[in-house]
Amino acid sequence: MRRPPQTIQILGSVLVALAIVAVAIAVVTAHFGPTSTAELEAREDVVKERVEQREERREAREEAREERLDP
């Protein structure tokens, strides 16, 4: 088998190195799951928003009940 030109060999070997880097990053970050601060903060925001919405609905219900009791 004839070897490809040297430029192609260099490009190929550098591309393999880049692919190794990409795979290593992908595997490790996949292993972490949602542990980054940004993702955790986003999750906390969603939870906080839900709690606030629930609180607002509860207050609205209480106000409606008070209005019914005090005509």
Added chain:
Amino acid sequence: MEQLIDELTRGNVTEVKVVLATVILALAVYQLLLAAVAYGWLRLPFLESATASWTHRASGDAIVVLTVLVATACLAYYGFEDGGAHAVFGCILLGAIAVKVVVVRVGGRISVLLPLLGISVLTLFGLTWLTSAGDFLGVGG
């Protein structure tokens, strides 16, 4: 320095360190393959030894830069005292890398030490990774 590292990694210092350390280890293993081709121990039909040697040096330079970055972050953020085996392996690794760089630059008869130094550096990379990133990722128990 500690605050700068914290800001650069957005509070994910350990995670960034683990990713970089894993990238370094993966490239170090690739280095072994390239060195084997460069020395003619492994013959590939699509890669000449001179080209393998060039890529070996290029990715070696990248590894040195990444290693210095990780070591700086590690020492500045976590310090040396609680490092245990990881800190010891890390220091020996930095020394071995420095010796290898000097041997490469000086050349001549001491170049015969390069394969031994290369394998030592790879082993130290493995041990340093296992005692920090490996622990964190749950590798090896």
